[in-house]
Amino acid sequence: MDYNKLGELLFPNISKEPDEYETMYPDRKLKEGAKVTRLGPSPTGFIHLGNLYGAFVDERLAHQSDGKFYLRIEDTDDKRYVDGAVETIINSLKFFGINFDEGATMTGDVGDYGDYTQSNRGEIYQCFAKKLIKEGKAYPCFLTEDEIGQIRAKQESNKENPGIYGAYAESRKLSLEEIEEKIKAGVSYVIRLKSDGTDGDTARKIHVKDAIRGILEMPENFQDTVILKATGIPTYHFAHVVDDHLMRTTHVVRGAEWLPSLPIHVELFEKLGWETPIYCHTAQLMKLDAEGNKRKLSKREDPELSLDYYRNQGYHPEAVREYLLTILNSNFEEWRMENPEASIDEFEFTTEKMSNSGALFDLNKLNDISKDVLLRISATDLYEFLKAWATEFRPEIIHIFDDEDYMEKILDLGRGEAKPRKDLIFAEQIIEFISYFFDDMFKIEDEFPDEVSKADGSQILEKYLESYNHSDDQSQWFDKIREIATTLGYAAKPKDFKKNPDQYKGHVGHVSTVVRIALMGRSQSPDVWEIQQILGEDRTKSRIQKLI
RNA sequence: GGCUCCAUGGUCAAGCGGUCAAGACACCGCCCUUUCACGGCGGUAACCCGAGUUCGAUUCUCGGUGGAGUCACCA
Numbered sequence: 001m002d003y004n005k006l007g008e009l010l011f012p013n014i015s016k017e018p019d020e021y022e023t024m025y026p027d028r029k030l031k032e033g034a035k036v037t038r039l040g041p042s043p044t045g046f047i048h049l050g051n052l053y054g055a056f057v058d059e060r061l062a063h064q065s066d067g068k069f070y071l072r073i074e075d076t077d078d079k080r081y082v083d084g085a086v087e088t089i090i091n092s093l094k095f096f097g098i099n100f101d102e103g104a105t106m107t108g109d110v111g112d113y114g115d116y117t118q119s120n121r122g123e124i125y126q127c128f129a130k131k132l133i134k135e136g137k138a139y140p141c142f143l144t145e146d147e148i149g150q151i152r153a154k155q156e157s158n159k160e161n162p163g164i165y166g167a168y169a170e171s172r173k174l175s176l177e178e179i180e181e182k183i184k185a186g187v188s189y190v191i192r193l194k195s196d197g198t199d200g201d202t203a204r205k206i207h208v209k210d211a212i213r214g215i216l217e218m219p220e221n222f223q224d225t226v227i228l229k230a231t232g233i234p235t236y237h238f239a240h241v242v243d244d245h246l247m248r249t250t251h252v253v254r255g256a257e258w259l260p261s262l263p264i265h266v267e268l269f270e271k272l273g274w275e276t277p278i279y280c281h282t283a284q285l286m287k288l289d290a291e292g293n294k295r296k297l298s299k300r301e302d303p304e305l306s307l308d309y310y311r312n313q314g315y316h317p318e319a320v321r322e323y324l325l326t327i328l329n330s331n332f333e334e335w336r337m338e339n340p341e342a343s344i345d346e347f348e349f350t351t352e353k354m355s356n357s358g359a360l361f362d363l364n365k366l367n368d369i370s371k372d373v374l375l376r377i378s379a380t381d382l383y384e385f386l387k388a389w390a391t392e393f394r395p396e397i398i399h400i401f402d403d404e405d406y407m408e409k410i411l412d413l414g415r416g417e418a419k420p421r422k423d424l425i426f427a428e429q430i431i432e433f434i435s436y437f438f439d440d441m442f443k444i445e446d447e448f449p450d451e452v453s454k455a456d457g458s459q460i461l462e463k464y465l466e467s468y469n470h471s472d473d474q475s476q477w478f479d480k481i482r483e484i485a486t487t488l489g490y491a492a493k494p495k496d497f498k499k500n501p502d503q504y505k506g507h508v509g510h511v512s513t514v515v516r517i518a519l520m521g522r523s524q525s526p527d528v529w530e531i532q533q534i535l536g537e538d539r540t541k542s543r544i545q546k547l548i
Numbered sequence: 549g550g551c552u553c554c555a556u557g558g559u560c561a562a563g564c565g566g567u568c569a570a571g572a573c574a575c576c577g578c579c580c581u582u583u584c585a586c587g588g589c590g591g592u593a594a595c596c597c598g599a600g601u602u603c604g605a606u607u608c609u610c611g612g613u614g615g616a617g618u619c620a621c622c623a
Binding site: 041042148156163188213216229230240258260261281284326327334355357359361362364365369414418419420422478493494508511515522524525527 | 549550551552553554555559560561562571572573574581582583584585586587615616617618619620621622623
C-alpha cells in the first residue's frame with residue numbers, strides 16, 4: 001500500500017507540513033521548572049465544583065512556578081455549544097480568583113499558541129492525521145453505524161471486548177483502489193488509529209508518570225480509536241494530544257475519569273513522535289446521594305456541586321478557595337494554623353500532597369472555614385461583598401445597605417476582640433443573623449423564659465425603660481439589670497440561683513433574656529449593650545415600649 | 549461483564565515495617581459566661597477481610613470484598 005498516496009487522496013487540501021506547525025509554535029522560553037497548564041472546558045457554560053477544583057490545581061501549578069495557565073475551548077462536539085459560554089466560564093472562575101494568562105477570552109485570543117478554540121483548528125488536526133496516514137499509522141474506516149453495531153453484538157455474544165480492533169478492523173484490509181472507489185462514491189468515513197496493541201496481551205504494559213498517583217501501570221491500548229470524525233473534526237483523544245503538544249503544555253490536569261483512556265493517548269503521543277506531558281489525574285469530588293447517608297457518588301448536576309449554589313448562598317470566594325485548598329493539599333490546614341494571616345498564595349501547593357481517593361464534600365467544614373475567613377475581611381470589604389451579593393440575589397432587601405456606617409458597625413459587632421465572635425458564615429445566613437437591626441425585618445421569634453411570668457416580664461421592661469440611660473457604659477448598664485433582677489426576686493448571680501434555687505424566681509440571665517427578646521426578638525444574640533449602642537437610643541426605647 | 553482507580557473514626561485526613569495509630573470538622577461533657585457564640589479542657593469513635601513476605605505489618609505482595617470510574621464519530 002502506498003501510504004503517501006493514501007494521505008494525498010484523503011487530505012488533498014492539506015498542504016502544510018507538520019514541521020511548519022512545530023516552528024510556528026516553538027518551545028516556550030520559560031525559566032527552568034515553569035509549568036504550563038490549561039483548562040479545557042466544553043462550552044456548555046456549566047461550571048461545577050469539580051471544574052473549579054481542577055482549575056485551582058492548574059492555576060496554582062502554573063502561577064507558583066512562573067509558568068502559564070491558559071484557557072482552551074474544547075468544542076469538538078458541536079451539539080453542546082451554549083451562547084455566551086466562554087464569558088460565563090471566565091467570569092465564574094474569575095469570581096473565585098482564578099485568572100488565565102492566555103487563551104480564549106471574551107474579546108478574542110491572547111497568546112502565541114492559538115487558535116485556542118478547537119473548532120478553529122481543523123487544518124492542524126488534519127495535517128497531523130495526514131502525517132499518521134502517510135506513515136501507515138492510521139487509516140480510513142468505512143464501517144457504518146449498523147455494521148459496528150453488528151460487530152459489537154457478535155463480540156458481546158463471544159464475550160470479547162467490544163470495539164474496532166485486530167480482525168474486527170475490517171477497513172484495515174482495504175486496498176488503495178477500494179478506498180479510492182468508496183471515496184469517489186461519497187461513502188462516509190472516519191480516520192482511525194492503527195493500533196499496534198493486541199487484545200488480551202496483558203504482558204505488554206505501559207508505564208506513565210502521574211504527578212499525583214506516581215507510576216501508573218496499565219495494559220497498552222489495542223483499540224483502533226477514532227481520531228477524526230466523519231466531519232473532519234477530531235475526537236477528544238486526538239485533539240488533546242495535538243493541542244497539548246503544540247501549545248507546549250507541561251502538565252495535564254484532568255479528572256480521574258480519563259484514566260481509562262490514558263493508553264490511547266500514550267499510543268498517540270508515541271505514534272506522533274512526541275513526548276507525553278506530565279499527567280495529574282485528580283480525584284473525583286464525591287457526594288452523598290439523596291436522602292440516605294448512602295455511599296459515595298459522583299454527579300454532574302447536584303445543586304451543591306454547582307458553583308452557582310455558592311454564589312446564591314453568598315459564600316465568599318475566599319472561603320471557597322480556602323476550603324478547596326484544604327481538600328486539595330492535606331498539609332494546608334496545618335500551614336494555615338501556623339500562618340493565620342498569610343495569603344493563600346504563600347502556601348506551597350504540591351501535587352504530591354494531593355489525595356488520590358475521592359473526597360466527600362463537607363458543608364460543615366466549609367462553614368467552619370468560612371467563619372475564619374470572614375474574620376480576616378474588614379467590615380468595609382464585607383459590606384461591599386454583601387451589597388454586591390444582595391444586588392444580584394436579594395434586591396428586595398437592598399435598602400438595608402443604604403446606611404453604610406450603620407451596616408459596618410453591625411458587621412463589626414464583637415469582631416475586634418482577642419476572642420472574636422464567629423457569627424458570620426455566608427451572605428444568606430448573615431442577613432438572617434442581623435435582620436433584627438432593621439425594623440422591617442424585626443420580629444419576635446422566641447418566648448420569655450419559663451422562670452419569668454408575664455407580669456414579671458412587663459415589670460422588667462417597665463423598670464428597664466425607666467432607668468435606661470443611653471450613655472451608660474457597659475458596667476453601669478449591667479448594674480441596673482442586676483438591680484432590677486434583685487428587686488423582683490431574681491438572683492443577681494446565676495451561681496446563687498444554682499445553689500439555692502428555692503430562694504429565687506430565677507437569675508439575672510433570665511431577666512436579661514427578657515430585654516434581649518424585646519430588643520432582638522430572640523433569646524440568643526451578641527452582647528446586648530453593644531447592640532443597643534448600634535441600634536441607637538430611639539430604636540432601643542421604642543422596642544421596649546412596644547412590649548410593655 | 550472487561551479494564552482502571554480507590555480503601556484509616558460520621559466526614560476530611562497524617563502515617564510511607566516497630567507509634568499508647570496525629571490533627572481538623574461534626575458530636576457529647578465540663579469550664580468561662582447575663583443568652584448565644586468565641587475560647588480552654590476532656591470524651592466517644594478508625595487501620596474492610598483472608599493469605600503470604602518478615603522477628604514484626606495499618607504500612608510491602610497476592611486474592612477476595614466494597615465503593616467509584618470507564619468501555620461513543622461526548623468530553
